[in-house]
Amino acid sequence: MSAVKEAVKDASMQKQKEMIAGNYERLATAKETGTKVVSTFVPGNLNELIMCFDMVNNLPEINAIQNGMRKKTGALILEAEKRGHSEDVCTYVKADLGMLAKGNLGPDGRPLPDPDLLLLSYTGCFTFMKWFELLRHQFGCETAMLHVPYEGDGSFSANMRDYVVRQLKEEVIPKLERVSGVKFDIDRLRQYLKESARAEEDLVWVLQSSKHKPSPIDAYFGGTYYIGPIFTAFRGTADAGEFYRLLRQEIAERIAKKEGPVTPDGEIHEERYRLVVEGPPNWTSFRDFWKMFYDEGAIVVASTYTKVGGVYDLGFRHDPEHPLESLAEYCAGCYTNRNLPSRIDLIETYIRDYDADGLLINSIKSCNSFSAGQLLVLREIERRTGKPAAFIESDLVDPRYFSPSNIRTRLESYLQMIEQKRSTAAAAA
Amino acid sequence: MTGTREIIARCESLFEDLDFGYAREWKAAQAGRKVVGYMPFYVPRELIHGSGALPLGVLGGGDQLEVIQGDAYYQSYICRIPRSTIELALSGRLDCVDAMLFPSICDVIRNLSGMWKILFPKVRSFYFDLPQNFRDEVGGAFYIHELEELRGVLAELRGRGIGDEEIRASIALYNENRRLVRAVYGLRSREPWKAPSSEVYLLMRAGMILAVEEHNRLLRQYIEASQSEERPRRDNARVVVVGAFCEQPPLNLLKSIELSGCYIVDDDFMLVNRWERGDVPEDGDPVQALALSYLHNSGDTSAKYEPDQSKKGLYLVEAVKTSGAEGVIMAMPSFCDPALLERPMLQSVLSAHGIPYIAFKYAENSGQMQPIREQAGTFADSIKLWSEQ
Structure with missing residues (x-):
């Protein structure tokens, strides 16, 4: 073995x-x-x-x-x-x-x-x-x-x-x-909120670093690591502040060296596709799932899952001057607490601002909060941006609903669709 | 006197009319009339009626609607009601609806409110949030604002404000409606052979469509007619059906439960019909009256938070006791988060009180009833066996 x-x-x-x-x-x-x-x-x-x-x-x-x-x-x-x-x-x-x-x-x-x-x-x-x-x-x-x-x-x-x-x-x-x-x-x-706001500033910088070409991060698979401290038990701690300072430095270095994202198998050397992903990842086969993307040179430049614990890139920061009001605003602004039109607007912005090739939706079988309405999201994004969108299905932590061959086939077909769009656009130009 | 057969035939034709002909005729009868659709489980219909509009309950497409376009908007693992509701709208069947209300029942209906905004931009789509905090100064203050906002939306729809007097008059009509609904439920609970559940169901469904004044007349007629008609009494088991408060079971499912040897003596099919347990006060500030009734004098369901752990699930035990039921049938729609997540807690409470139960899932278009009949029939037999021991 x-x-x-x-x-x-x-x-x-x-x-x-x-x-x-x-x-x-x-x-x-x-x-x-x-x-x-x-x-x-x-x-x-x-x-x-x-x-x-x-x-x-x-x-x-x-x-x-x-x-x-x-x-x-x-x-x-x-x-x-x-x-x-x-x-x-x-x-x-x-x-x-x-x-x-x-x-x-x-x-x-x-x-x-x-x-x-x-x-x-x-x-x-x-x-x-x-x-x-x-x-x-x-x-x-x-x-x-x-x-x-x-x-x-x-x-x-x-x-x-x-x-x-x-x-x-x-x-x-x-x-x-x-x-x-x-x-x-x-x-x-107030003191903790001040610490949070500083870390949030660094997190946003990190997530927006994927606007660079090549992107120094993967904002979905890698993004799940980047959001970890702020989304969980560490927002407001000095540890989280240090984590984000450290992370920002690492990414700044990668940008300077024009390096791609780091994956479990090392750095991605060729960025072939820039994708926006909607929906949570599958966790039971997380590494295999990610590998399907980086094997093809597909980098996720923006994702909605990394906004599930706060949509900081739209400007929200915890405010020590208005502590309780600020917590209220934070709670309400989390991604899945926004209505479907707002979610679609956000994805459309990502497609444009991050110069993405298209949208991929990972629809989760047992998460209605994310999944109900995603087929309309797909249609709307295609209509508004003219970029291709695709749909794969898996689950959060139920391994019975992760089918590697189906997902790989769909992903490959989708990437081919992007290639086709590119050649059509190139021919038209 | 109108007989039950005639009354129920009318209700059935309303139920089967997926083009909502009644609402169309009602709207066409007078210039400027508006129709306001709403989804389960609760909206303050008094405000809609007070604005002069017709409240129209939209409870999916049932088993008679062929869903073609709606399926293109939903994955296979989402429940049935949103796809058939989208189908009703995309096929033009809901084009008489001027505004649509989506109460906070679950994530699917919540997201449907946003889909409506995109797919039907000319129809005012309003997500109606219900408080999960039941203190007057906290959840009550929030809810009064929500109600006032809805009042504003409805006023905008009709082009002028809605006076307190108009709302009070509507509250009085709906109080009467709830009293009559409770009377029908009481009648069925006492003498279920005189008011079969398949009839009571259709009678309540008619209340989702008809103007409340007309529904009140129909309820009175039914109470009178059912009491004067003799029907054979069977040795059936008395059961409460729970879990069907949003996506509705096919009528055949109810008939199958009855045919299998059960009398349904209580249910949660259309909670909006009897959500408030007593009269909403008809004097004073009507919006406040609606809010306080919701907070302190309304029913329970899985979409509503129970702050007191010791009371969790007791609403079902209470329903069993009040209706003299001998068991519970948990009939819950496939992929229904609120119902299916509630189920283990209800089962635990029922077990603690020694109340027998069975559970199965359905979809609004379920066609195969044989397994339901067998399961319900076995349940009825076992209840009879236990009760004789």
Whole structure:
């Protein structure tokens, strides 16, 4: 049997790996250290606020992703289905519930602590609410619900903002205080938000670096690493600030040297296609999935998945001068909390601003929040930009729905379509 | 006196008319009339009616609509109702609709509201967010603004404002409607053989189409007629059907459950018909009255958050007790996130209360009923066996 080739890692990736391991360490030792644990979701997460109460952050989606990348989720999902969960619903949920059923061992193999608080930032995905009700059913612990209204008409009104702020003041903060025993200090929150804003500035610079030719990054597969700290348990920390400074330096060097993105198999030397991708990646075959792209010289220059925990490239930054209002605005602005026309507008902008060859949609079987409406997204983008769009299907963490040959065939056909468009355009010119 | 057969024949013709002829005729009868469509599970119909418009419930295409264009907009793993709704609209069947409301029920309907904006730009598409916080000063304050915004949209549609008096008058009519709906449900629960569920279903569906004044008349007629008609009483098991609050089951599915030996004595098919548990106050600020009724005096379903863990799922236990049911049939649409994610929690609560249940999935165009009949029939038999022990 041949050994699996070790992935090439930059210093920033190494740094992030240590940060993630550190958080799992804090979780694993939470009971010994007396640290209170809060479970919460990625989109609309209130990490800076949680830090004000010295609590440690457990993210069920991240556990599912980490387990997916370690190819553990197939068995976990089957366990959940065996216990009565429908084959039709979100596989993050089932991977999480399957993990609980099998002793709640985290991705690093150590037991995860029961949460002291379930903090539901109900943003951009209906399933979150049911997921937390299911977790509450399991743990019987305190739950704080933060309902973030959907931007149905494409904007975040003053009424919506006031509603979220009132919930923060009257529902979320009092519960965090009660569970943690720590009094809320708004100046501490301001300090963390200041740190967040600096890191967000660097993140945007990194994501927009793909406007260069060749692009120094892959903004989808590589992008999932770049968004990691800001989207999870580290936004507002000095560690995250350092990570993004480090990352920015690395990418600046790659731009200066005209280098392409770094992949697990090393640098891409020839950028043949520039794509925009809509939808989350598949995690159980993440590396194989990425390889299909870089083997063809296909670089993703912009993606919507990297906006699921905040659309910072449209200008939003956490604002220490208006801390709670800023958290409210952040929660509402996450990608899947934006209406479909806004999502299409964003993709169209990406196609143009990043000089992309077209749009590829990875439609996720068990994620209605992303998937419902994507065929219209495809049509609209083709109509508006004249660039070809294509559709592939997989799932988040259910390996049964990742069909490599189908995906490869569709990807290859799509790239041929781009070639054809190019030759037609060249002939016309 | 009009008999049940005649009343139900009228309801059935409304149900089968996928061109919404009634709404078209209603609209054509007077210049300037507007039709406002809405999707499950709840919208404040009083505001629509108060603006002079006809509220029109759009509950998908059922099993009689051939979906051709709609399928091109949805992957196979998305539920059925959005694709048939798109089909209804693309085929011109909904062209009498001037505005369309999408309440916050799930991600699919949420995204459909945006699709509507793109596909039908001349129709006002409005996403109607319902609060998941039930405190007056938090969720209540937000919801009153939402209601006022909807009031503004409807006023714009008709070209002038909507007065408080107009809304109060509509609240009174809908209070009457809810009282009559509850009376029909009560009648069916007491004497289910006199009000078969396939009839009650059609009667409630008529309420999605008819003007409320006309639906009230029809409900009164049905109550009177069903009580005066003798029908054979069967030794059926009494069941509550739950999970069908959005995409509707085919009528044949309900008939199959009944034929298999079950009386459906409660259901959640069209929650909007009896969402408020009592009368909405007819005096004072009508918008506030609607908001407070939603917060404190409305039903429960999986699309609504339950803040109190100890109460989670008890609405179903309550429905079983109130209706004197002996078991629960969980009939949920395939790929329906709210229903299917709720299901394990409901099953757990039912088990804790010793209430038997079965579960199956359907689509609005399901055609094969034999497995449903067998499953429901076996369930009915087992209930009878248990109850005799």
